[in-house]
Amino acid sequence: MTVARELRAKSLWQFSDRDFFIAPMSAIELAGASGPDPAIEWYQADHAMRSAKARARRTAFLRGALGLT
DSSP states (O other): OOOOHHTTTEEEEEEEEEEESSSSHHHHHHHHOOOOOOEEEESSSSSTOOOOOHHHHHHHHHHTTTTOO
């Protein structure tokens, strides 16, 4: 049982291709444990995710999830 399954919530997972702390396989396993069909996105960034594209996508996802679009 996961929170996403119980709430039937969509989840967005954003990862960096140059992350020193989170290995790609760990990222995939983490996102997969969040529930069915997680949205997984990879960005050219470091662990801090200083990416304008990632920030814009996060904002759009949250606006949609909160019904603000």
